[in-house]
Amino acid sequence: MFHWLEKHPFFFAVGVFIAIAFAGLIEILPNFAQASRPVIGTAPYSTLELAGRHVYIKNSCNACHSQLIRPFKSETDRYGHYSLSGEYAYDRPFLWGSKRTGPDLMRVGNYRTTDWHENHMKDPQSVVPGSIMPAYKWLFTNSADIDTVYAEQLTVAKHFAVPYNQDVPMKDGSVQNVKMASSIAEARSLALEEAKVVAADMKDQDVKDAVARGEIPEIVALIAYMNSLK
Numbered sequence: 001m002f003h004w005l006e007k008h009p010f011f012f013a014v015g016v017f018i019a020i021a022f023a024g025l026i027e028i029l030p031n032f033a034q035a036s037r038p039v040i041g042t043a044p045y046s047t048l049e050l051a052g053r054h055v056y057i058k059n060s061c062n063a064c065h066s067q068l069i070r071p072f073k074s075e076t077d078r079y080g081h082y083s084l085s086g087e088y089a090y091d092r093p094f095l096w097g098s099k100r101t102g103p104d105l106m107r108v109g110n111y112r113t114t115d116w117h118e119n120h121m122k123d124p125q126s127v128v129p130g131s132i133m134p135a136y137k138w139l140f141t142n143s144a145d146i147d148t149v150y151a152e153q154l155t156v157a158k159h160f161a162v163p164y165n166q167d168v169p170m171k172d173g174s175v176q177n178v179k180m181a182s183s184i185a186e187a188r189s190l191a192l193e194e195a196k197v198v199a200a201d202m203k204d205q206d207v208k209d210a211v212a213r214g215e216i217p218e219i220v221a222l223i224a225y226m227n228s229l230k
Helices: 002-007 009-035 047-058 073-079 114-122 146-159 184-199 205-212 218-228
Strands: 167-169 175-177
Touching (some): 047 146, 047 184, 205 218
C-alpha cells in the first residue's frame, strides 16, 4: 500500500491531507464549544475600567504591549497562565497585539499596584531604568470620557448580551455583579465612586483633588483598567 502511494504522489498528498484534517478535528472540536465561551471568572468591564480601556487604545498602548500569553514555558514563567479564548469575551476590539516592545500585560493586575502604575506613567525611567517608554503626563490632567463609555455599554448590552446587572461566578466561588447605569448621570456617578477607590492609593495630590471635585483624570481610569487585567 505504501509503495503504491509513493508511486502516486497525488493520492499520497490526498491521504496526508485527510490524516492531518482528521487529527485536527479530533484535537479541536471537543474543546471548541467550551473554549469559545466565557470562562469562570470573566466579568464585563465596569464603567471606569472601560473608560480606562478607551484611554489605553487612544494612546496606542497596544502598539508596544500585547495582551496574549502563549502556551510556552518561557511565557508562563514570566507572565502567568497562558491566555484562554473565553477571557476575551467582552473585549471589543481584541488587544492581542503582535509586537512586544514592552512586556505582555494580559495579567499585569496580578503583580503591579496602583502606586507602581502611577509612578511608571509619570516617569517610566524612575521605575524601570533604561526604559524607552515615554512619560504620559497628560493623563494626569486630561479627563476620562465617561459619556462615550456609557454609549458603548448600551450598545453591547443590547446587541451582544453582555451580562451587566447579573451575578457572574468568579474563580474563588464568589459572584460579581457589574452594574450598568440607566443614565449618563448615573454612569458618571458609578465611575466616580470607583475613581475614589483608585485615587485613595495614589500620591499625586492634584489627582486626588480632581477626584474630590467630581472629576476623573484619565490616569485614574487607565489604572483601574490595568488593575482589572488578571
